Amino acid sequence: MLRHALALAALALPLPALAQALTPAEQTAIDQAVTATLKETGVPSAQVAVVRGGQIVLDKAWGKASERIPVANEKLPYQIASNSKQFLAALLLLLEDDGKLSLDDTVAKWLPDVSGAERMTVRQLLSHTSGLQDFWPQDYLFSDMTKPTQPQGIVDRWAKKPLDYAPGTRMQYSNTGYVVAGLIAEKAGGKPLWQQFDERLFTPLGIKPHKLDETNGPAFPEGYHRAALGPVRAATPPARGWLWAAGELSMTAAELAKWDIARMNRTLLPREDWEEMETPVRLADGTASGYGLGVTKHQVKGRTVVDHGGESVGFLSQSSTWIDDKVAVVVLTNADFAGVPDSLTDKIAEVVLPKAMQADIGEAARDEDARATLAELTAGKLDPARYTANARFYFTAQTLGDYAQSLSPLGTPQEVKALGKPRLRGGFVNRNFALSYKDGQKLVLITYAEPGEKGRWEQFIVMPR
Incomplete structure (x- = not known):
């Protein structure tokens, strides 16, 4: 009874109280962590958004966005790359709600020319259990990526190869699977993928992302690379078309944080869709794959975290949501080295997460x-x-x-x-x-x-x- 009473009391609080604005000490701690990390690693810039109490309480950028934009700001869209995958998974779940497809449809129903299509499901594409060979496992720009491509070109070259394994028997990250899934979304939805994103997800959420290919220009943050311990240099971006469906979004940290807020509040999509997206898919032998549909869900220091990372040429991103705590941390950087989004997420989480679970109860370690x-x-x-x-x-x-x-x-x-x-x-x-x-x-x-x-x-x- 007391637990329910406390929950109702919390709901009655005004929104600013629920939002739990950062204290000056917390803001200083985050600022020092970001500043020191950029200095230590040589990463040019970072953009950070923090959600607490279900609202954005920090939206800030540090460092240099590009040679033409010497001072980064929070309004510039960064390439979030594979963090885009959760948006495609959400769209396909909505199309399933509409009765236009089933995640358990075979790929053969939509794209019969894909290898193993008759044994492979849409769900397996989204959970990286399809067996399709990944077209971009490298952490660098390979030679073919200097020439433009189309989704069908990726399918023809990689999705028609022999499968790496029987569908459902293993989990192996595959950007190819998401390109195939994107084509299926277009067929089922009857509209171009970006139009569906905008109508079903972006506009209702109140965000205006960019296509990643459109942000490889002078008005946007520039990606940087580093060879071993050599100098930090501007990276050559890929030609158009390579990140389609598998990682094609550029947005601000605050825009990605709004998506995380929808996740923690179970809005925009039906609650069942969010839960289905976050549930790790089981392999044929019954073991959990560790990956859901476009996101992972796991335990970190006793708390449940839903998260994903992203990498494009010269950019890294990390989006982590502690649903039960109503906390999210988004870190975007314009460098594809040093793993700064991961390390900064950990440091910022230590500052902003509730401390009750870490409270000192006055007992010796023994x-x-x-x-x-x-x-x-x-x-x-x-x-x-x-x-x-x-x-x-x-x-x-x-x-x-x-x-x-x-x-x-x-x-x-x-x-x-x-x-x-x-x-x-x-x-x-x-x-x-x-x-x-x-x-x-x-x-x-x-x-x-x-x-x-x-x-x-x-x-x-x-x-x-």
């Missing part, structure tokens, strides 16, 4: 105590006074014997490293540890104990990591 207790169990010994009744019940003679027989050959762990801070749960203090042994064996120790430095162990479980 690293040495955990090491000593582990040594006793490895030797087949157990001091009943050090354990609660529940833990004594768990450590039967057989369980204690299994611990000793399986752990003693490993010897003493080289490292017993705490995983995060102690936290309360169920009246006990939870402490987890990573265990590393000299033969490369890695285990995890999950403990619960009564509060206090001498609190008895309620749980002391070792398992594979």
